Amino acid sequence: MEKVLQLVRRGEGENIEFKEFLTSYHLREGRFRQLACQMNHRIIMGKGKAIYVIGVSDSGQIRGIEEKKFEETLDVLKRLAEEVEAEISSVERYSVNGGVVGIVEIRKANAKEHILVGTAGHVDHGKSTLVGCLITGKPDDGDGATRIYLDVLKHEIERGLSAEINFAVFGYKNGKTLRLKNPMSKGEKALVVENADKLVSFVDTVGHEPWLRTTIRGLLGQKIDYGLLVVAADDGVMRTTKEHLGIMLAMDLPVIVAITKADMVSREGLDEVIQEVSSTLRRVGRVPMLVKTERDARMAAELMAENRLVVPVIVTSAITLQGYDILEEMFLHLPKRYTAEKDFLMYIDKIYRVTGVGTVVSGSVKSGELREGEEVYIGPFEDGEFRKVRVQSIEMHHYRIDKAKSGDIIGAALKGVRYDELRRGMVLSRNELSAVWEFEADVYVFTHPTLISTGYEPVMHVETISETVTFVDMDKEYLKSGDRGKVRMRFKYHPQYVYEGQKFIFREGRSKGMGEITKIFV
Ligand code: GDP
Ligand code: MG
Numbered sequence: 001m002e003k004v005l006q007l008v009r010r011g012e013g014e015n016i017e018f019k020e021f022l023t024s025y026h027l028r029e030g031r032f033r034q035l036a037c038q039m040n041h042r043i044i045m046g047k048g049k050a051i052y053v054i055g056v057s058d059s060g061q062i063r064g065i066e067e068k069k070f071e072e073t074l075d076v077l078k079r080l081a082e083e084v085e086a087e088i089s090s091v092e093r094y095s096v097n098g099g100v101v102g103i104v105e106i107r108k109a110n111a112k113e114h115i116l117v118g119t120a121g122h123v124d125h126g127k128s129t130l131v132g133c134l135i136t137g138k139p140d141d142g143d144g145a146t147r148i149y150l151d152v153l154k155h156e157i158e159r160g161l162s163a164e165i166n167f168a169v170f171g172y173k174n175g176k177t178l179r180l181k182n183p184m185s186k187g188e189k190a191l192v193v194e195n196a197d198k199l200v201s202f203v204d205t206v207g208h209e210p211w212l213r214t215t216i217r218g219l220l221g222q223k224i225d226y227g228l229l230v231v232a233a234d235d236g237v238m239r240t241t242k243e244h245l246g247i248m249l250a251m252d253l254p255v256i257v258a259i260t261k262a263d264m265v266s267r268e269g270l271d272e273v274i275q276e277v278s279s280t281l282r283r284v285g286r287v288p289m290l291v292k293t294e295r296d297a298r299m300a301a302e303l304m305a306e307n308r309l310v311v312p313v314i315v316t317s318a319i320t321l322q323g324y325d326i327l328e329e330m331f332l333h334l335p336k337r338y339t340a341e342k343d344f345l346m347y348i349d350k351i352y353r354v355t356g357v358g359t360v361v362s363g364s365v366k367s368g369e370l371r372e373g374e375e376v377y378i379g380p381f382e383d384g385e386f387r388k389v390r391v392q393s394i395e396m397h398h399y400r401i402d403k404a405k406s407g408d409i410i411g412a413a414l415k416g417v418r419y420d421e422l423r424r425g426m427v428l429s430r431n432e433l434s435a436v437w438e439f440e441a442d443v444y445v446f447t448h449p450t451l452i453s454t455g456y457e458p459v460m461h462v463e464t465i466s467e468t469v470t471f472v473d474m475d476k477e478y479l480k481s482g483d484r485g486k487v488r489m490r491f492k493y494h495p496q497y498v499y500e501g502q503k504f505i506f507r508e509g510r511s512k513g514m515g516e517i518t519k520i521f522v
Pocket of ligand 2: 129
């Protein structure tokens with residue numbers, strides 16, 4: 001009991017959490033996710049160990065609860081621990097006021113936490129450099145020395161040279177960074193992936209207009225946990241910056257802003273950009289938070305985990321490495337974003353034929369788990385059917401794994417399907433699904449030079465799908481820039497797997513918009 005009193009005196013914080021009790025109510029989706037995030041955060045703060053004090057209110061009042069409630073609380077904690085790949089390592093209980101209070105210890109057995117960060121921002125604002133300096137820990141020369149790594153890596157990915165998936169990655173072990181001396185070395189990367197208890201991967205996207213498609217795929221095709229928006233201090237907020245911010249918001253991503261090239265402007269110049277960034281964020285309903293110290297960074301990470309409206313803004317320079325310690329501290333504390341467990345689903349991004357292995361598909365696991373040897377469905381094929389295939393092996397970051405989980409970027413070797421029957425945008429799924437040709441959506445037009453009417457055919461981007469859709473019916477005669485409307489749409493060439501609630505972008509020439517699927521017609 002003395003131990004309980006000690007913990008109560010210390011109060012909540014770091015790796016200690018007070019809970020009076022938990023019930024099955026807390027297993028509901030939204031609440032569950034919050035609690036899982038919180039537990040994960042406590043575990044990170046406690047370097048692998050969190051302590052839950054049960055039967056004690058948030059404010060530290062010792063209540064004591066019924067034995068039955070205590071057991072139910074343990075059940076919920078167990079579910080939460082499973083969700084964050086941890087386990088209950090000890091339970092101590094004490095009688096008080098005719099009830100029970102307890103101390104529950106939760107541990108993570110060197111399980112890896114992996115967060116995926118999508119970068120965006122105007123071209124030349126320093127995305128590649130920022131990521132390159134983060135993963136190597138070395139400064140840039142201001143002349144593009146660092147970006148070479150990322151750009152070579154990106155071309156390699158785009159040309160599909162390798163079935164193994166290349167991403168920029170760095171890690172932490174016991175809160176200390178693990179870095180790559182040479183980001184191109186696959187061996188070194190495999191070592192970091194193997195040794196880290198937390199991994200941060202970056203999907204570097206290109207801000208160039210003709211490449212927007214790639215950018216969108218980068219942002220929509222993977223299950224990204226956080227968006228990192230880069231704004232160069234000497235250039236400020238550009239049209240692309242706002243557009244990319246819009247896309248991140250449409251995807252419900254929590255956003256971090258890095259102001260780069262602080263070394264290139266005066267103090268006044270810097271203040272101006274900070275103001276500009278802040279007002280841009282406020283205009284879209286987000287709350288900017290200027291992060292100046294490592295302590296602020298931890299707080300910002302905690303706030304973000306609870307409320308995605310908070311947007312940390314960090315001033316950086318790749319030359320002096322100003323702000324990099326803050327970024328590191330923040331990524332260390334930013335939790336994986338958990339969702340209540342759904343069945344396995346992955347949108348296929350790339351398809352390869354690998355000698356001696358067969359057909360390999362890559363993508364990011366959207367939900368659920370996939371195990372080696374398992375049978376899953378793949379489709380929809382042209383006839384709208386889904387077929388069974390066997391997962392021969394799974395690889396992640398050049399490293400063979402026997403189980404992939406939500407958020408992992410993997411390559412899966414499949415048996416039972418030919419390479420040339422597959423296309424990007426198909427899914428691998430635990431369940432047999434239905435192909436979709438037509439659906440209804442709420443759309444919002446960002447820009448269009450004239451008027452959109454029935455018969456309009458933009459390209460729709462959702463997850464890894466990029467497919468022409470026809471506007472077959474609308475609730476008004478025309479839609480112009482800035483308009484919202486309900487539209488019935490039809491995929492022009494292939495049936496796809498999409499579902500209600502999914503958000504998408506559409507684009508045709510210079511016109512752009514976004515939407516949400518509200519109804520599927522079967
Ligand atoms: P991206 O197109 O957004 O990926 O931009 P890059 O990372 O390729 O950077 C564009 C140029 O800006 C390169 O020549 C970099 O060396 C330079 N650069 C990037 N960050 C900084 C910085 O913090 N300070 C200075 N002075 N130059 C930078
Ligand atoms: Mg770049």
